[in-house]
Amino acid sequence: MLYVDTHAGRGRHVSGELGSPLVALKTLLEHSYREQLFKKSEFRFFFIERDTANLNELKKELAALGSLPRRVHVETVATDSFESLSTLVDTLRRDGKQMAPAFVFVDPYGFKVPGRLLADLMAFGRVELFINVIWRELDMAVAQRPRAGEGMANTLDAIFDGDEWRGIEGDDVDKRLDQAVALLGKKVGAKWWTYIRMVSGGKATRYLLLHLTNHDKGRDLMKDCIWKICPDGGYHVHQSDDPSQPLLIEPEPDLRPLQDWLVEHLRVRPCRWRELQEAIRPKPWRTTHLNEMIRDLLRKRTIVAEGFSGALSAKANPLLRLR
Numbered sequence: 151m152l153y154v155d156t157h158a159g160r161g162r163h164v165s166g167e168l169g170s171p172l173v174a175l176k177t178l179l180e181h182s183y184r185e186q187l188f189k190k191s192e193f194r195f196f197f198i199e200r201d202t203a204n205l206n207e208l209k210k211e212l213a214a215l216g217s218l219p220r221r222v223h224v225e226t227v228a229t230d231s232f233e234s235l236s237t238l239v240d241t242l243r244r245d246g247k248q249m250a251p252a253f254v255f256v257d258p259y260g261f262k263v264p265g266r267l268l269a270d271l272m273a274f275g276r277v278e279l280f281i282n283v284i285w286r287e288l289d290m291a292v293a294q295r296p297r298a299g300e301g302m303a304n305t306l307d308a309i310f311d312g313d314e315w316r317g318i319e320g321d322d323v324d325k326r327l328d329q330a331v332a333l334l335g336k337k338v339g340a341k342w343w344t345y346i347r348m349v350s351g352g353k354a355t356r357y358l359l360l361h362l363t364n365h366d367k368g369r370d371l372m373k374d375c376i377w378k379i380c381p382d383g384g385y386h387v388h389q390s391d392d393p394s395q396p397l398l399i400e401p402e403p404d405l406r407p408l409q410d411w412l413v414e415h416l417r418v419r420p421c422r423w424r425e426l427q428e429a430i431r432p433k434p435w436r437t438t439h440l441n442e443m444i445r446d447l448l449r450k451r452t453i454v455a456e457g458f459s460g461a462l463s464a465k466a467n468p469l470l471r472l473r
């Protein structure tokens with residue numbers, strides 16, 4: 151499998167925290183299933199960094215890891231990532247080749263990420279894209295409505311792979327954000343788009359970490375990740391001056407809207423447990439939240455289960471209906 155970091159950086163931040171290439175690599179090297187993974191798969195990391203000074207720093211950090219397991223390969227590439235990925239796409243297409251399952255992390259300084267290239271990568275299938283969208287600046291550029299042919303209009307055409315961004319509107323920034331993300335997801339050809347907002351100051355969204363995938367499991371896994379970071383279910387993290395500051399109260403999710411959703415769903419007609427697990431995928435809640443809610447409503451006798459054998463569980467896939 152491939153891990154591509156298109157804007158790899160220096161390997162370590164001034165604060166001492168690891169940069170994205172080291173985070174990704176260490177996650178694999180320290181993974182509890184590491185040996186099982188190595189039995190089945192080979193892992194190739196491509197770290198692309200245009201700036202040679204940054205790349206040299208990154209190489210030093212990588213060298214400090216020592217020799218890597220046989221199934222792990224790391225390549226650093228000193229070039230423009232968008233150009234090199236375009237060349238890769240062209241070469242694979244010309245040779246009629248497929249791309250190995252890939253996770254592509256795009257973490258640029260600016261907001262210009264070519265949508266067509268992302269769509270080309272996605273079209274190979276088995277590709278997950280994870281993009282740091284510099285939202286505040288992108289939103290400002292869209293809101294200015296530059297005239298066709300102007301530099302900024304061309305940039306926005308490249309990002310959204312066409313001029314449909316002109317249809318993004320509304321006074322509410324969150325509404326514009328939803329439209330922009332949906333447009334990007336559609337243009338890139340992703341079945342699922344999932345994002346977490348990074349908020350600075352009061353409520354203003356500074357960046358979005360946007361995950362695009364065509365795989366249901368990719369969607370489920372990304373939702374799980376986001377709930378781990380934001381246990382209140384808010385789908386946003388606050389940028390803090392002191393990220394290590396402990397939380398005094400562990401936030402709890404408000405699952406009442408999930409209960410409403412479930413009851414409304416069963417009011418239309420009774421459903422199998424697993425049907426509900428499928429139906430919840432576009433919603434923000436995790437499958438585990440749904441399972442807990444079903445068990446809770448069964449205990450309270452708000453719903454009843456029928457048409458199953460053995461122990462009552464999601465696996466037994468009973469028909470659930472309102473009492």
Ligand SMILES: C[S@@+](CC[C@H](N)C(=O)[O-])C[C@H]1O[C@@H](n2cnc3c(N)ncnc32)[C@H](O)[C@@H]1O
Nearest residue numbers: 157158159169170199200201204230231257258
């Ligand atoms: C936001 S930083 C990346 C930080 C990194 N992901 C981390 O976690 O440490 C952006 C990096 O991308 C590099 N860069 C900018 N444009 C690039 C391009 N077109 N191709 C490759 N690298 C680029 C910059 O030199 C800079 O080091």
